[in-house]
Amino acid sequence: MLRTLIIDLNKLRLNPVVVTQVREKGHLTRPRLRNPYWFVRKERLARDTTVTTENKAFVKEIIKDKYGPPAIIKGIPSYDQSALIKTEQYERQPWHEKARRCGLIARKIGQYPLWLKNGERIRTTLLQVVDNHVIRYIPPHEYKPAQKPNVANLNKYGCLLVGAESVDPSTLTKEYCGLFRDSGVMPKRNLARFIISPEAAIPAGTPLNVAHFRAGDFVDVRGKTVDHGFQGVVKRHGFKGMPASHGVTKTHRRPGNIGGGGEKGRVWPGTKMPGHMGNRWRIAKGLRIWRINTKYNVMWVQGSAIPGSTNGLVYIYDTILPLRKHKTAPPFPTTFEEELEALTGPSDDIWYEDVHSFKDDTITFQPETN
């Protein structure tokens, strides 16, 4: 603005002797990277010194009145909000292959083997969907993130804010609790945004459960890997190290040579060296869901190398691998609580067809007939 004005004035050449200097950063100006609005301080500074036991009881009572009584819901300590949350009437739209569905927030609770019907043993990781609720849907025309996620045609997609694990709101800041006010949902410990197509929008206040995915589907699981700290080359990259004896001194776990000489007389970019290991976001892609338990909201997912530690938080998405994407319509936009019973029947467990249920008889192989 100022600059154009000065240039215009210069063009007039009212006083050609005066030289005005314009000092600015020019190319260095770039849009400010603003965080999303839900990135506010979560924890409140606890000043409990003046709070009496009566005060505490009163706070508990208020929470109970506002959000419902504490209850254990699907194996997770939470609050029973079913009577208080009323979601708006919602009309389902048909699924199509380009639709992006919402994901889930889960905890990795451990791993144990399952067996297939052909006798093969598979290692599985158990992911428990922890008390997920939809907090807010932001339609495409409103969703203009400053830090653009790597999604093609972002302007066509909206954003769904999902929270997991209800917490006592008296431990949180006012601003953070305010995020949940419109949905009527208890403030949640964890928030995640999922980029979805507008057809897959879910009304705020809807609880999400593990039946959002079907047994046999493929998912991508995103988590933060275990933090190992600054590690040497043997642990970080699996280098062999050098012998323990036979005249080796002081170089037992060192990398050795890190570059050549002559033309290439330098350390090449990307050379494996010591450094920080772990504590990175990683996505394990294309994992099959072998089994689902709707009573505890648990899914059994292929493999034992899901990023993160046991009891750590992970995010589950529909896979992006083209050959493993949904071929038939998944629950769209999700499976609502009312539909759960029809889905499972009496046993809570849904097994993928290839997996041997422990309630089945022992596996036998039929002799070949010639």
Add this chain to the structure above:
Amino acid sequence: MNITNRVFTTSWRKGNSFIRIVTFSTKPQANELPPFIQKQSQPNSTGSIEGRKSVIPQNYRFIYPEFLPDPKVEWRNPVREKLERMDMLDRRTKIDIPEFYVGSILAVTSSDPHAAGKISRFVGICIHRDRCGLRARFILRNVIDHQGIEVRYELYDPTIHKIEVLRLEKRLDDHLLYLRDALPEYSTVDINMEPENLDDSAEVPINDIKVVLRPRPWLERWERQNLQGVANVDQYITDKQRRQALAHEKPWEKYDMMKQYRSSIPEEEQKEIFAEVHSQLHSLELQRKRNKRKRSFVKPTKLA
């Protein structure tokens, strides 16, 4: 509190007078009990805690060690453990997994896609038992045609048809991996062996046989492991090895309460876990007993 504890431990001891099974417990071992307590022990198999009788037998943690989860705190999760136990019980309704220990002689019949007739039976002595939950497994060893054979089975593998205990007994050590370095007769079992009947109420006998090792080289440094069931470790080791074994001893570890605590499931939690599965396990046990009675009665056949 002290007194009840003592009564409890002694009664537990009565029920299970073996000591070298992996126990996953913080309880003092039987031989560490002072003698004066042993005198007051009463034959009370159920044990009484705080005046109330506990229905769950005290020896469940030895009979069903795999129901206790891995004590590593970072890996624990109550929901996972519960689901795992439910799956284990589901499997146990389909196959009778009997009580057995390291040193018992077992016969395992399992589906095998590569065997003739698609089924294979292996008889051997159980030399190792480890892991918890659905991952629980054991190793059977036998010598067949002068060749030592070992098979590792998973307890809850659904390809296993039958696990028979041919001889129920215990040995002096946690594991018998040293049988690999012993003379072959110590791990040779007749593959057509008949199951030996043991009275249900009787205690599981401890076989205190001392195994004779072959000369070195060995697979492990057996001299450093304080093995009770080996006769001749000293015969083959040099003075230097003897000295080193002495240097590597860790006699203070039995006083390391934190170490014990970290490597075991506390008694209160054990009770919770077994209270959850007890009713089903008990009904399975009753069923097994009924079947056994049926089997032991053999109808006499007419000759000629």
